[in-house]
Amino acid sequence: MSxxxxxxxxxxxxxxxxxASKGMGQAMAEGLAEHGAKVVISSRKLDQCxxxxxxxxxxxxxxxxxxxxxxxxxxxxxxxxVETTRxxxxxxxxxxxxxGVNPFYGSMSEIPDWAFDKIMSSNVKSNxxxxxxxxxxxxxxxxxxxxxxxxxxxxxxxxxLGTYNISKLADIALVRNLAMxxxxxxxxxxxxxxxxxxxxxxxxxxxNEEAAARVNQxxx
Numbered sequence: 652m653s654x655x656x657x658x659x660x661x662x663x664x665x666x667x668x669x670x671a672s673k674g675m676g677q678a679m680a681e682g683l684a685e686h687g688a689k690v691v692i693s694s695r696k697l698d699q700c701x702x703x704x705x706x707x708x709x710x711x712x713x714x715x716x717x718x719x720x721x722x723x724x725x726x727x728x729x730x731x732x733v734e735t736t737r738x739x740x741x742x743x744x745x746x747x748x749x750x751g752v753n754p755f756y757g758s759m760s761e762i763p764d765w766a767f768d769k770i771m772s773s774n775v776k777s778n779x780x781x782x783x784x785x786x787x788x789x790x791x792x793x794x795x796x797x798x799x800x801x802x803x804x805x806x807x808x809x810x811x812l813g814t815y816n817i818s819k820l821a822d823i824a825l826v827r828n829l830a831m832x833x834x835x836x837x838x839x840x841x842x843x844x845x846x847x848x849x850x851x852x853x854x855x856x857x858x859n860e861e862a863a864a865r866v867n868q869x870x871x
């Protein structure tokens with residue numbers, strides 16, 4: 652057993668993750684499963700979720716992971732995702748809101764309304780909805796953990812990622828308020844703020860040397 656695997660034990664815990672079919676979300680799901688949790692792998696594409704779940708089950712044991720497709724932009728799909736999790740695995744102990752979108756790369760003076768609305772809805776409102784949906788499970792137990800993926804971009808202006816960064820700063824404000832409300836009830840709410848990670852989502856940045864240099868220069 653490695654030192655890392657001894658840090659904490661999640662045996663018997665149920666973890667629901669969005670944006671978990673690739674990149675950071677997949678790595679988070681694998682880590683939670685390796686520490687004993689049952690995990691729900693969710694993203695828009697079911698086949699990708701199933702592939703990740705199959706890999707986890709082969710390493711951690713059958714039934715460790717299940718796959719569930721969900722488009723976070725639709726409240727009814729989030730409700731179905733939460734209900735599926737409860738029906739198949741039980742009350743939710745851990746929520747990881749990792750899914751996000753950025754359909755526009757450019758100046759805020761040129762962003763169309765549909766793109767602005769999509770970014771704010773998918774990156775902020777969907778997290779708010781999902782937290783509302785799972786909180787009753789955690790409050791009833793007197794324990795639980797919610798994590799929202801923000802970004803170092805939340806702390807700096809950008810000529811090309813302005814609206815995305817606004818949404819990530821809003822996520823931090825959401826986390827602070829939920830932590831204040833639910834912390835006394837035993838529910839931890841935190842945000843993580845990754846810098847530039849080599850995932851498909853950030854390819855437009857890391858695959859461009861000039862863009863990558865600008866982003867890395869802003870990373871604390």
